[in-house]
Amino acid sequence: MSHRQLSEQEAQEKSSELRTYLWGFGLALVLTLIPFGLTAYTQTAARTLYIVIAVCAVIQVVVHFRFFLHITLARNKREDLQLILFTVLILTIMVGGTLWILFNLYYRMMPAMLP
Template identity: 70%
Template sequence: MSARQLNERQTRECQSEQRSYLWGFGLALVLTLIPFGLVAFTDVERLTVWITIGLCALVQVVVHLRFFMHITLASNKREDLLLILFTVLILVILCGGTLWILFDLYQRMLPNMMP
């Protein structure tokens, strides 16, 4: 903070923002430690571990968007949300197309070794 005095509204706003960052940090930490603890300290089925890691990753993306990037469903932030959703769509198309090509090539090159 600077040396100037903040009025009461600015002080409340600053405290609210700090509280939001702390909640986001805590949630991100918990969502990181859950899969780590599951892999490191338990003997759970492989599929359960993969599903848990995927779910925690998706929730963590939402936490980062909400608490750190301040992307909400408010009307003034709708453009930012649409930009992020379009980027996700492009990434899904690129990754999906790449996997499709790789599996097709794998099937054509080694058809008897498909799992």
């Protein structure tokens, strides 16, 4: 098997893509370790921990979109972003509707156990 030599432009693109993946991995790792460290090693209030975890999770979603899925706000990537946003909308409607139905059933079936 022979391996062809990469041209200068291909080598530069490969290096740039590797750098992008490494940046994404580093940011994802940091955004995972921050909530873990706060939860495991500090005595922070529960509400503050929930806020920090939620903020880190949202930022990590953006990092994954940008660095791993290559979704940007560029004009040619708008269709991908619209597809992802539509998927999030449908999932939100489905999860919200399911929770609404479950809590409504719980309220109707077990009114004595409500807080």
